[in-house]
Amino acid sequence: xxxxxxxxxxxxxxxxxxxxxxxxxxxxxxxxxxxxxxxxxxxxxxxxxxxxxxxxxxxxxxxxxxxxxxxxxxxxxxxxxxxxxxxxxxxxxxxxxxxxxxxxxxxxxxxxxxxxxxxxxxxxxxxxxxxxxxxxxxxxxxxxxxxxxxxxxxxxxxxxxxxxxxxxxxxxxxxxxxxxxxxxxxxxxxxxxxxxxxxxxxxxxxxxxxxxxxxxxxxxxxxxxxxxxxxxxxxxxxxxxxxxxxxxxxxxxxxxxxxxxxxxxxxxxxxxxxxxxxxxxxxxxxxxxxxxxxxxxxxxxxxxxxxxxx
Amino acid sequence: xxxxxxxxxxxxxxxxxxxxxxxxxxxxxxxxxxxxxxxxxxxxxxxxxxxxxxxxxxxxxxxxxxxxxxxxxxxxxxxxxxxxxxxxxxxxxxxxxxxxxxxxxxxxxxxxxxxxxxxxxxxxxxxxxxxxxxxxxxxxxxxxxxxxxxxxxxxxxxxx
Numbered sequence: 001x002x003x004x005x006x007x008x009x010x011x012x013x014x015x016x017x018x019x020x021x022x023x024x025x026x027x028x029x030x031x032x033x034x035x036x037x038x039x040x041x042x043x044x045x046x047x048x049x050x051x052x053x054x055x056x057x058x059x060x061x062x063x064x065x066x067x068x069x070x071x072x073x074x075x076x077x078x079x080x081x082x083x084x085x086x087x088x089x090x091x092x093x094x095x096x097x098x099x100x101x102x103x104x105x106x107x108x109x110x111x112x113x114x115x116x117x118x119x120x121x122x123x124x125x126x127x128x129x130x131x132x133x134x135x136x137x138x139x140x141x142x143x144x145x146x147x148x149x150x151x152x153x154x155x156x157x158x159x160x161x162x163x164x165x166x167x168x169x170x171x172x173x174x175x176x177x178x179x180x181x182x183x184x185x186x187x188x189x190x191x192x193x194x195x196x197x198x199x200x201x202x203x204x205x206x207x208x209x210x211x212x213x214x215x216x217x218x219x220x221x222x223x224x225x226x227x228x229x230x231x232x233x234x235x236x237x238x239x240x241x242x243x244x245x246x247x248x249x250x251x252x253x254x255x256x257x258x259x260x261x262x263x264x265x266x267x268x269x270x271x272x273x274x275x276x277x278x279x280x281x282x283x284x285x286x287x288x289x290x291x292x293x294x295x296x297x298x299x300x301x302x303x304x305x306x307x308x309x310x
Numbered sequence: 311x312x313x314x315x316x317x318x319x320x321x322x323x324x325x326x327x328x329x330x331x332x333x334x335x336x337x338x339x340x341x342x343x344x345x346x347x348x349x350x351x352x353x354x355x356x357x358x359x360x361x362x363x364x365x366x367x368x369x370x371x372x373x374x375x376x377x378x379x380x381x382x383x384x385x386x387x388x389x390x391x392x393x394x395x396x397x398x399x400x401x402x403x404x405x406x407x408x409x410x411x412x413x414x415x416x417x418x419x420x421x422x423x424x425x426x427x428x429x430x431x432x433x434x435x436x437x438x439x440x441x442x443x444x445x446x447x448x449x450x451x452x453x454x455x456x457x458x459x460x461x462x463x464x465x466x467x468x469x470x
Contacts, residue, residue: 147470148470149467149468149469149470150468150470151465151467152466153466184469185469188469189462189467192462192465193458193461193462196461196462196465197400197403197404198399200403200407201399201403202399205403210399211383213399214386214387214390214395214399215382215383216398217386217394218390221389221390272378272382276377276378276381276382277378277381280377281337282373282374283336284366284369284370284373285335285336
């Protein structure tokens with residue numbers, strides 16, 4: 001009996017030990033996984049931070065070798081100077097350290113705000129940019145009528161360039177002369193596109209095509225300004241219905257709603273023709289070149305029409 | 311012989327030009343040539359009548375039919391602003407030129423994937439439509455870009 005009990009406890013003990021061991025392995029696994037995840041997450045975070053740093057440093061000033069986070073890269077030893085220290089002079093104008101700090105803060109989105117932390121090369125670059133900004137700021141603007149560029153021989157006035165610049169920058173920059181040469185060239189290239197397309201259109205479209213396009217545009221413009229009432233549409237529908245039934249008593253008349261658009265267009269066209277033909281002067285030249293003038297009177301006069309002054 | 315032939319050809323040529331230029335009528339001072347009138351008559355009478363065979367009343371009726379088209383052109387010239395004219399002509403020319411540029415499905419698909427990737431990178435929450443839905447507009451956009459690049463290469467831009 002004792003042996004049986006002993007064996008039973010042994011079995012339970014083994015089972016318990018096995019179960020406990022399984023739990024331990026599982027726990028160790030979880031801990032390892034957590035550590036691994038943390039490591040991977042850290043690596044990912046670092047990569048992303050580095051990526052962000054690289055992206056931010058691209059703009060104007062290269063921030064190579066500069067440790068922003070303090071995690072990696074060689075630290076530059078520096079001596080901090082006062083904000084009013086003159087770091088450069090342009091045509092007698094003093095550029096102070098605080099200007100460079102503000103500029104740095106802006107381009108690095110607040111990550112670097114001390115000029116003295118930069119390497120010699122980086123400092124030179126910052127000063128170069130600040131000089132450029134100073135020169136642009138103090139450059140005298142030309143009058144609005146001044147020709148700032150030519151596109152295929154077509155003059156572009158400063159007024160046009162300013163207006164385009166204001167449009168593309170949503171009103172933030174308004175003076176073409178405040179841009180550097182590269183920016184000016186880019187802006188004029190963009191401004192040139194519609195000018196060049198227009199030149200090609202006038203050159204390549206035939207006279208007939210041009211006339212057709214302008215006719216169409218004028219007609220569309222008229223159509224959008226003409227109003228048609230439902231009474232007018234209904235009257236035309238009834239007129240058409242009567243006409244059809246007069247020809248054929250068994251004619252199939254489509255429902256009013258199905259031809260509404262068609263009726264509206266017909267009325268609009270009629271109104272445009274009436275407007276065009278009002279007080280029009282037609283002169284028929286006969287074979288012997290004797291002319292006789294006739295004045296065309298439209299069938300229905302518009303009540304509100306006013307004689308066009310010639 | 312050669313001289314005579316040249317003279318005959320020249321006389322015939324002048325006669326044709328003169329016939330073409332003969333004015334049938336004027337509408338608000340705008341000339342309508344006999345050729346234009348005959349062209350319209352050919353459609354209306356199915357080639358059965360000519361301008362010179364018409365009575366004065368018939369001629370008047372025909373000119374009244376032609377007049378609106380002439381007047382629309384006159385009105386478009388007078389009433390549309392230069393900017394409107396330029397925009398309309400540029401638009402039509404652009405469409406016409408783009409229609410001649412072939413963009414393959416593969417190129418359009420590549421551009422679509424690029425846009426999709428860029429949208430994802432920007433964490434844009436807007437749903438990106440399926441390729442088939444936007445294929446035509448992408449093709450048009452690519453054709454337009456190609457045309458503009460070609461034009462800009464030829465352009466002479468000078469900064470002053």
